[in-house]
Amino acid sequence: MAATAATAGRLLRLRAAGAEGHWRRLRGAGLPRGFLQPASADGDAAQRRQVAHFTFQPDPEPLEYGQTQKMNLFQAVTSALDNSLAKDPTAVIFGEDVAFGGVFRCTVGLRDKYGLINQTVQSDAGPRMALANLWDVWSRNDPFELSVEMWIPQVAAGICVHLLPVNCSWSNGSVDLQQLSSYLQSDRKLMRDVGHNFRRQSQTMMTNCRMCLVGISQHSPHLRFMVKGMIELKVTSVQQEELVVIPRSPFQAKGLLLSCIEDKNPCIFFEPKILYRAAVEQVPTEPYNIPLSQAEVIQEGSDVTLVAWGTQVHVIREVASMAQEKLGVSCEVIDLRTIIPWDVDTVCKSVIKTGRLLVSHEAPLTGGFASEISSTVQEECFLNLEAPISRVCGYDTPFPHIFEPFYIPDKWKCYDALRKMINY
């Protein structure tokens, strides 16, 4: 976050202001840096905003996909979108603030490369012109403000019905429950009732998630709410129609996103906000796919299975090394990657081997996805279990602002739970 602040600071044009500065300031950058005295040294660590509770661990450079480039998470997303737009001239990105690059910089440069479609743009790109004529209202620069997420999926679903594969993206998947419910209801209707009459392309919806040292409950939606939304729809079959995918790193993000885009099912792709800049690794510049609905065993082990997804994978990786070091316990670490439908086989196979399972996520405990995993695993592997399945999750409260360090299931909580499981 300090890096972000510094970068943004450089972007702002700082004006040296005298002691008697003007009331009116451009861009809030008027005060010289020294105006505010830095916080005292000993109070520094925590008076400053909390530093991350995890360390991002990059995977080794992938060699099988050609040339790679150092990218962070949002750059990997941009790369995936770039590849998919290049491949398919009818593809559209429809979302909030996507034209200028996006609030989280996921679409930087794409407008200049591929063009902006709206009523007033008269470009001579063939297929896109045809698109503009036909549809005339779909613009890549979403006309809606933050939180009109309500309508983006709907409208995007409409685009899909009539021709085009769509990536629709919105930032801060905050009003998730409501709009996802309405989206899923309308989507379901489209798929089932109207399906045969329309050629339906797939739709990938991208949004970001997770606490990120800034936003709290309304800006840190949890996967749980999304899943809950689906459950609350009372039509259980809807769960089989949408895929839910979360990457842990830039390399995973690009591959998974490209798979989602190509998949015929509608997909919801979450991007852990905190990893946008914090996660950097070598990512192939050419397109490649990572299979959906397949979990990945990142580290093999024999005593405990640890399952997580997104940012939390890095937390449990650290817990695995702590366990090895302090308890001599060998952990098998699994990144679930696709939440729905999830890879039951890989997880069960692992639990049969180890006999112990710990699932961790930031979303609240009750109704969180760990309960689904826990339930299924105990059904499938009951006799193999040496200890009750452990869930280390957020509390059943709205996500707090200042209490964040106490709320999140950090490595100490996971470590403690693991220790208890070993000693059961």
Place this chain on the structure above:
Amino acid sequence: MAVAAAAARVWGSSRGLGRVGLLLLRQPGARGLARSHPQRQQQHFSSLDDKPQFPGASAEFIDRLEFIQPNVISGIPIYRVMDRQGQIINPSEDPHLPQEKVLKFYKTMTLLNTMDRILYESQRQGRISFYMTNYGEEGTHVGSAAALDNTDLVFGQYREAGVLMYRNYPLELFMAQCYGNVSDLGKGRQMPVHYGCRERHFVTISSPLATQIPQAVGAAYAAKRANANRVVICYFGEGAASEGDAHAGFNFAATLECPIIFFCRNNGYAISTPTSEQYRGDGIAARGPGYGILSIRVDGNDVFAVYNATKEARRRAVAENQPFLIEAMTYRIGHHSTSDDSSAYRSVDEVNYWDKQDHPISRLRHYLQSCGWWGDEQEKAWRKQSRKKVMEAFEQAERKLKPSPNLLFSDVYQEMPTQLRKQQESLAHHLQTYGEHYPLDHFEK
């Protein structure tokens, strides 16, 4: 409704709709609530006339095919009292406010500006996690807040800190909320700028856009039923007005006849989306008549215009139990928030223009100076004083502890359920063993 729209275009608010009001069909409600518009007549149903009998519209037949042209080239005119140099244009519109009150306007706006600068900078230095400034929109806050009673309920979006400041919310509490320290009324649970104050009747800010609009309507309806002589004011931006919630809110307010003022701050941008891409109609004011709402467009950078419009709207909303829509035209001089860099989508020249040529604070200052109520000496002294006030509150807020982590679990339910109590205990237990890894020193016990 076409008549209303056309009439509204020509002459803004009251006259246009008044005429149309007479034509509106009204059935007595199922609950038999007294009608607040006695001039509406129930149309005689007769099958012999060649007049339209449709229940859905009250209009005459026409035999020419004609689409109504939305008129955006010369839209609804913008009401203003002062020109850009702070001179009153039409003396009969001068509200003739006492010196004390106008000085309060000025001081509130400038204090807000100072607080914004300091808190924005503090975010850049990592002291607080997030901030949103109000540069350029101070006039909309103060003008409207001043026209209301202190008990009128305020529903804001997130860029209305000036309203709270006008109601004398102390700097200490603004800072406390941003820092999430022990003094925060919100107990450190919300991210910065999500102020709320029960005593000052300012409903806590909530991030998702436009959710406050239907809520405000509900509150206004309750106020009407309670005969409270209270109005509800609901602020939102032109971007939020594109939300579905806005539509529902407007329609409910009109059909339920609620004493509510919808105050739209049209500041030109919704993060990066300019108004040219936000809508194709004539802004937000033109939508009001579509719902049967009296509407006006004002110069949001003119405090007196905002004041006059809000004052009149308040008087009539309470007296007549009907909603009003005020679209205050202004400009967002700052970035959307600390997570935004607006140079990516707009030019510096544009921002400079508004900062230098048409700013609510400087316009009011010119007015004050021409009245002889303010001068350079006072300006200097006030700048120093206000900065000092803000810095003191800031330093104090930074030094205070954060609330106890137990507050993570309280207020979720009226009574804490067993499950949650167990989680609270497990955290306490966890901290006993692993407390060294947590910033416990900065939190109350």
